[in-house]
Amino acid sequence: MATRILFVCLGNICRSPTAEGVVRAVAARHYPRLALDVDSAGTANYHVGEPPDRRTVAAARRRGYDLSAHRARQVAVRDFAEFDHLLAMDAANLAELRRLAPARTRARLGMFLEFASATGGDEVPDPYYGSSEDFDRVLELCEAGAHGLLQEIAANHQ
Secondary structure (H helix, E strand, O other): OOEEEEEEEOOOOOHHHHHHHHHHHHHHHHOOOOOEEEEEEEOOOOOOOOOOOHHHHHHHHHOOOOOOOOOOOEOOOOHHHHOOEEEEOOHHHHHHHHHHOOOOOOOEEEEHHHHOHHHOOOOOOOOOOOOHHHHHHHHHHHHHHHHHHHHHHHHHOO
16 A cells, blocks of 8 residues: 655645655665555645645656656545655644644644754755755755655554
8 A cells, every 4th residue: 555645735846745756766766666546735825736835846857757747736635544654844834734634634744844854954945035055955855855754654664
């Protein structure tokens, strides 16, 4: 049975699609036998149906990740039943997930960077109003989070 993970940020055009794409790629390279179902969504409906921010796509491309097929969507109540983990990029989005979660959700709600303690922080900062370096930093954090998350999932499935 596949482990189902939903990455969540505000608009689903920068951080969460980056996390989704990085986790897919790292899993394919390093954990090819690990059964995963990975997706991303935003807590707001600002960009539903749109592709990732062009700066997100460019930063990902520079590191060998292809995010071009992604289209933004908003978190739905069904996500709390369909996913094992809903991992937020920051505390505000985690609070929103907790507010939206049905009382008896089986999904584990948490922060993505809790799987990357070496980063020295618990939030992936929103690069939307920042520079290209901010988008590169998001990728670095997502790579660290991906490795930690996948190590934990792999260890739990052995």
